[in-house]
Amino acid sequence: MxxxxxxxxxxxxxxxxxxxxxxxxxxxxxxxxxxxxxxxxxxxxxxxxxxxxxxxxxxxxxxxxxxxxxxxxxxxTFENVQRAIQLKVAPEAALKNPLKYWKAPFIAWQxxxxxxxxxxxxxxxxxxxxxxxxxxxxxxxxxxxxxxxxxxxxxxxxxxxxxxxxxxxxxxxxxxxxxxxxxxxxxxxxxxxxxxxxxxxxxxxxxxxxxxxxxxxxxxxxxxxxxxxxxxxxxxxxxxxxxxxxxxxxxxxxxxxxxxxxxxxxxxxxxxxxxxxxxxxxxxxxxxxxxxxxxxxxxxxxxxxxxxxxTVVGRPPQEDTVFGELIHELTAPVIPTVLPGVRGVNAVDASGVHPLLLAIGSERYVPWQKTSAPQELLTQANAILGQGQMSLAKYLWIIDEKCDPDLNIDDIESFFVRMLERVDWQRDLHFQTRTTIDTLDYSGSGMNSGSKLVVAAVGDAIRKLPTESPTDLQLPPGFSDPQVCIPGVLAVRAPTFEPEDGKARTDPHLRRFCKSFLARDSICNFPLILLVDDSPFVAATLNNFLWATFTRSNPATDVDGIAAWTEHRHWGCDGSLVIDARVKPFHAPPLIEDPAITKRIDAMAARGGVLSKWL
The missing domain is CATH 2.30.110.10 (Electron Transport, Fmn-binding Protein; Chain A)
Structure with missing residues (x-):
């Protein structure tokens, strides 16, 4: 109304x-x-x-x-606004179906x-x-x-x-x-x-x-x-x-x-x-x-x-999640007109929105050849990272629509599965260092400062993703409790983050873990490994995996790999990609309720009343 x-x-x-x-x-x-x-x-x-x-x-x-x-x-009004946006995307629609869009002049006046x-x-x-x-x-x-x-x-x-x-x-x-x-x-x-x-x-x-x-x-x-x-x-x-x-x-x-x-x-x-x-x-x-x-x-x-x-904000989902869903409903048709070749973008709410973007793009540069490596996808990734607040993203994972024409950008687990089946860590990692990230993100090198990682995937699947931890897995000292988060993603409990000089943004445990394995070891059947403080927590739900991984890591300092190398300033690895998603001393503290307030609201619920069924 x-x-x-x-x-x-x-x-x-x-x-x-x-x-x-x-x-x-x-x-x-x-x-x-x-x-x-x-x-x-x-x-x-x-x-x-x-x-x-x-x-x-x-x-x-x-x-x-x-x-x-x-x-x-x-x-x-919502449907009328959607139609107005559709007209902006495809003005010829009014000629094809004038009755559907007859309110457009009134909306323009409003x-x-x-x-x-x-x-x-x-x-x-x-x-x-x-x-x-x-x-x-x-x-x-x-x-x-x-x-x-x-x-x-x-x-x-x-x-x-x-x-x-x-x-x-x-x-x-x-x-x-x-x-x-x-x-x-x-x-x-x-x-x-x-x-x-x-x-x-x-x-x-x-x-x-x-x-x-x-x-x-x-x-x-x-x-x-x-x-x-x-x-x-x-x-x-x-x-x-x-x-x-x-x-x-x-x-x-x-x-x-x-x-x-x-x-x-x-x-x-x-x-x-x-x-x-x-x-x-x-x-x-x-x-x-x-x-x-x-x-x-x-x-x-x-x-x-x-x-x-x-409203009240905190770890998602919260009420502001619905704002994002409304905006997505309205703006989704506009994305291909603003970003040619991009079928959809998802600023992942469970990761706090800005830390992680997922995108479906399209390889159209050389249609007479079988796509063997990301090309136009990288152009589209740069375009996405040049758009408004999407420029604040830390991680952008983008996949060619031909990998799965039915892939839903909002089906996050399926998206990661399709990506991890195809991604080649020797080729498909593209870093930007010393750039801007979200003001609220404390994982970077300073306020508004951090790095970005574009992960692009094309072509046919190159691996089958494991769903169980390897039976022959021998973890290095101090690492324990491997847990499968989703197919192809393994969370490992790591020692507490301890910078050597008290100020550094890295510690030796990430590199020590990566050097403990060879690319042929069974752990590398998992293309993505997470080093975390609490692996059962991270693996318990998809949202826990997304939140812990992408709010607690800065690509330039916290991404490493098994059998890693650098060639002509391009970084890659022959084995698993490893993300250090531990809590660091310079991170902001997580949100925790006041126990006394919790008890008072528990008592309010126990007394009954209009809110008791929801408390």
């Missing part, structure tokens, strides 16, 4: 049994987040917390907790944000400490806004159509922030707001940022939508909301979303950064304290009947 306000959405969800009210007092300090995580994991409803400890505003979470509910929210003279959100003014103070993990640095729509305009060419809106982390309290006038803005590498911030610095002009919270859920989805640089997220939001987004101009380079529930407005200090974090993030670890921009807040507004929406 074309909701104008968030309250219309929550009323609609409640009417159709997608939302429950929680009238028992709940503390936004850790309790609310633990309830959210449990209800999400159980496939439960959205939750409207009406009795928030220490706060007069109700809070709602898990709005997008299931794909079914997300589709329900956008049931009147994509134009409209100027409004006033907005309901500007009805009431409050101070920063009066906002809900949500803390999700025990070691978070303070309270955070977890579903912000951070809006800015380009000072060189102000206006709604050149605006940027993203979901950049906002720290409301803690650290050294003045609780009455400062919040932290955590925007990472390769985000649109950074381009606008740089433009403001270059122009010597003040940089105003407005943080919207609430309003139509389409604004939330638009804030995470990977749109091309220079295209306003307001256009996508209008199409998904089913109406033009109303914006109130409050001065040069600044507008307010009229139907938001809350707005935090201020100026970014061009000369100052402040410590922001830690924050339990979507890789399943804390992102640590670093210097980030600070927003000097001069106004906080809210509408009558305002509701504060929030």
């Amino acid at each position: 074309g909701y104008r306000f968030l309250s219309e959405c929550t009323d609609d969800l409640e009417k159709h049994d997608h939302l429950v009210r929680v009238d028992e007092e709940v503390d936004p300090n850790l309790e609310m987040a633990e309830i959210h995580r449990r209800v999400y994991a159980s496939g439960g409803p959205a939750m409207l917390f009406t009795n928030v400890k220490g706060c007069r505003f109700p809070m709602v979470s898990n709005l997008f907790g299931t794909l079914e509910r997300a589709r329900f929210i956008f049931r009147d 994509m134009q944000p409209r100027k409004a003279r006033r907005g309901a959100v500007m009805k009431n003014s409050i101070s920063l400490p009066e906002l809900p103070q949500l803390k999700c993990w025990p070691d978070d640095g303070g309270a955070f806004v977890t579903l912000p729509q951070v809006y800015s305009e380009d000072v060189r060419s102000p206006g709604l159509m050149k605006s940027n809106m993203g979901m950049y982390r906002v720290q409301l309290s803690g650290n050294d922030y003045d609780p009455q006038s400062q919040v932290g803005l955590h925007y990472q590498i390769h985000r649109g707001i950074g381009v606008q911030h740089q433009a403001a610095i270059d122009a010597g002009k003040p940089f105003r940022v407005n943080v919207f919270v609430g309003g139509n859920p389409a604004m939330t989805v638009a804030a995470v939508m990977p749109l091309p640089e220079g295209m306003s997220e307001l256009t996508f939001a209008g199409a998904l909301a089913g109406h033009r987004i109303p914006m109130v101009n409050i001065g040069e380079c600044s507008s307010i979303y009229a139907n938001a529930d809350f707005v935090i407005s201020g100026m970014v200090d061009p000369e100052r950064q402040m410590p922001e974090g830690p924050f339990g993030d979507h890789l399943g670890y804390y992102s640590l304290t670093h210097e980030f921009p600070v927003l000097n807040v001069d106004k906080v507004w809210h509408r009558d009947g305002a509701i504060w929406p929030f």
Whole structure:
């Protein structure tokens, strides 16, 4: 439905049994987040917390907790947006089936944000400490806004159509922030707001940022939508909301979303950064304290009947997984037009999204010859790594579609099996060193710094993948407990990572393991070997394998091989590829619930009540 306000959405969800009210007092300090995580994991409803400890505003979470509910929210517009995207991909479709696409002109009109003279959100003014103070993990640095729509305009060419809106982390309290006038803005590498911030610095002009919270859920989805640089997220939001987004101009380079529930407005200090974090993030670890921009807040507004929406992130899957699924449904048809020859790309949620990309490409360069080595696949891999936030990936595995025409990019185990049946470690490994990776990834050589590995596979299978550990396997001293993760992948418990000088990013155990074997040894029947701290854990589920392997390794330092060699600066190995996926001292700590909070929520479940079946 074309909701104008968030309250219309929550009323609609409640009417159709997608939302429950929680009238028992709940503390936004850790309790609310633990309830959210449990209800999400159980496939439960959205939750409207009406009795928030220490706060007069109700809070709602898990709005997008299931794909079914997300589709329900956008049931009147989602299909139209899909068709609009299809028209962009294939304009001739409208000529072939005009009745199917007759709404396209109306959608184009809805994509134009409209100027409004006033907005309901500007009805009431409050101070920063009066906002809900949500803390999700025990070691978070303070309270955070977890579903912000951070809006800015380009000072060189102000206006709604050149605006940027993203979901950049906002720290409301803690650290050294003045609780009455400062919040932290955590925007990472390769985000649109950074381009606008740089433009403001270059122009010597003040940089105003407005943080919207609430309003139509389409604004939330638009804030995470990977749109091309220079295209306003307001256009996508209008199409998904089913109406033009109303914006109130409050001065040069600044507008307010009229139907938001809350707005935090201020100026970014061009000369100052402040410590922001830690924050339990979507890789399943804390992102640590670093210097980030600070927003000097001069106004906080809210509408009558305002509701504060929030989510909780952590090791995937979490609610933000559904955002990814929605985006994939919308953008999948566009990929071949942006990346010629690429049939599909999967930013693997279980690995934290950015660490691992899977892709299906196509070899078309020399169709009269049997493909014997990746060629066009490498061109496509470079194109993928040159696209927006996909450029932050550490590992890209890409396979020729002719290897299995029926291969589903979302069937991750089958994808790895097809790859490992064909990959040639002497030929198919392509490294990029000293490059950029995700800000939240601590496996690299420094903040935003690390390496990349492209693995490309073509042709017929060259091996049969084993599914049981070799009976004659003799592991070197200190290594034990081999476990099969998926066909062809063996996890081995390794000694604790111990850098020789206390600072190095490698230790001798990886090289010692690789030198203990020859390429003809039975262990090399497994093309991929993982060195880990807990092999039963890593092998227990596909998600454990993906999470531990690709969040805890940096290709340039943590990839080695049995019978490895270098020729003309190309690295390869004659035996198994070995990835060191142990926890290192410089990694960020993993997210763990507070035991006292866990007990309190257990007690809440035992008392019964509206949430007991999901807790």
